Amino acid sequence: MKCPMETRENDVLLAYSSRKLDAAERSLLDGHVENCAACREFVQAQRAVWDALDAWEAVPVSMDFDRRLYQRIDQQVSWFERAMRPFESLGFRRVVPIAASAGVVLMAGLLLQRTSVTPLAPPRDTAQMESLQPEQLEHALDEMDALSQLSRPVRAGKADSEM
């Protein structure tokens, strides 16, 4: 086989050093490492690194880690979620928003219905009459009067011809 050091396949040697290769791959490398000084040196040094890192145990987690975390979570939870918490076990969490949405839709429907029974705006004529000023009314009456005077001789002439 080709030397992993020459082909720069260090990941194969890393896996071999940490005994992560499967049996077939391992036996292939076993023979090579035995005869290749560079690979043997790499594997020995890498195993020393693994052992040194294994010796480094991490510190235990504080007993009150969860309590502190939930305290921080609680500080950020909204009033709505806090209010809903006692009902979570009853499955209210899903029901309440649906009920609230249904309520909003119902309210909107009622408002629309109320708008539809509101009386229509008064006819335009009435509005115009209401907006007439006294001067305008007087002027209109004068005009009507003038028109009726104009029509009188026509009627008289007509009556004469009929006779």
Next chain:
Amino acid sequence: MNERVNRDVGAGATPLDLDAELMLRVKDGDGASFGALLDKHRMAVVHFLYRMVQNRAVAEELAQEVFLRVYRSRETYEPTAKFTTWLFRIATHLALNALRDGKHERVLERLDETSADMPARQVPDVRPSVEQSLVYQDKLDEVRRAVAALPEKQRAAVLMHKYQEMEYTQIAKVLNCSESAVKSLLFRAYETLRARLAHMA
């Protein structure tokens, strides 16, 4: 829930890991599932952060922030990646920020401290003599110094590779780089560690 999981992942996609399923339950308002995720990953996250920043108080503070962010993101969570990839991406991001913000100075101070404040679990079970304890402590300090001397990304890659036993692809996703970049990071990191620690064999 299975229907929900299948729908979210889509046909032909790989099935979700159990953690992602738990997270989807958290999204649905199941607080117990968040507790299960915390139980499962608390130690791994704290240990990873401890080895990154090498300060217990800072590590726990950062770990709290990690889980707080997980909880806060529950509404928008989508299982697009393995849950642990997402979790360690948050943890690595926070650790790198903490180191850049100068908390690493506290780390170096900490490394110079005596062993008086070291947790009891770090001492082997067999009652050692004072001399053995000192030798062990020296060895441990040497390992910690060697890891602390690695560039931040190399350090994160080594810790995920060695202690979390992550594959190259997952480390690449956590560090947001290519798989070949991870191999290169690990190659350089282990080269440095071999030079510093090989004599400990």
